[in-house]
Amino acid sequence: MRPLSETEIRHSFINCSQGEAQRIHLPGQLARTDWGSQAFLGWIDPKSPHRGYVVAETANGPEGVVLHRTPHRGKPMAQMCQFCLTLHGGTGVSMYSAQRPATKKERYSSLGTYLCSDLGCADYAVSRKRPEGIRQMEETITIEDRKERTSDNVERFILRLKERSRS
Ligand SMILES: [Zn+2]
Numbered sequence: 001m002r003p004l005s006e007t008e009i010r011h012s013f014i015n016c017s018q019g020e021a022q023r024i025h026l027p028g029q030l031a032r033t034d035w036g037s038q039a040f041l042g043w044i045d046p047k048s049p050h051r052g053y054v055v056a057e058t059a060n061g062p063e064g065v066v067l068h069r070t071p072h073r074g075k076p077m078a079q080m081c082q083f084c085l086t087l088h089g090g091t092g093v094s095m096y097s098a099q100r101p102a103t104k105k106e107r108y109s110s111l112g113t114y115l116c117s118d119l120g121c122a123d124y125a126v127s128r129k130r131p132e133g134i135r136q137m138e139e140t141i142t143i144e145d146r147k148e149r150t151s152d153n154v155e156r157f158i159l160r161l162k163e164r165s166r167s
Pocket residue numbers: 081082083084085086115116119120121122124
């Protein structure tokens with residue numbers, strides 16, 4: 001993705017108020033981000049580990065989403081991240097939910113998906129990070145295609161989040 005400034009990141013959030021967006025804790029190493037190799041920007045709030053953020057380049061420019069991680073319940077099991085399609089064992093994948101952009105009627109509506117618990121998908125997609133002790137699906141596609149697929153999956157999630165219910 002192309003490099004984004006702090007202001008662009010703060011303005012990109014579609015499911016929180018501008019006031020909240022101003023208070024979001026940005027990733028610490030923003031200046032050192034290797035943007036060219038990133039499928040999207042994903043990070044866990046350094047102050048509240050149950051909040052995460054995703055910012056992706058979409059057809060409408062950069063769009064960001066605030067996510068909430070659901071605590072694990074029951075026995076941990078192997079699961080696949082819906083963004084980067086990485087398999088993780090144990091608690092490596094978590095259920096994340098995003099509030100739909102606020103309208104009065106749909107204020108409490110949200111959309112959930114299973115994602116890498118550390119939101120490190122951009123690194124997993126290019127094999128810069130690998131989960132330990134679990135075999136991945138055999139794939140023949142290139143790293144570049146995996147990166148592309150990951151950003152497509154993120155963009156699709158953002159589109160679904162913005163879809164209005166037809167009822
Ligand atoms: Zn992932």
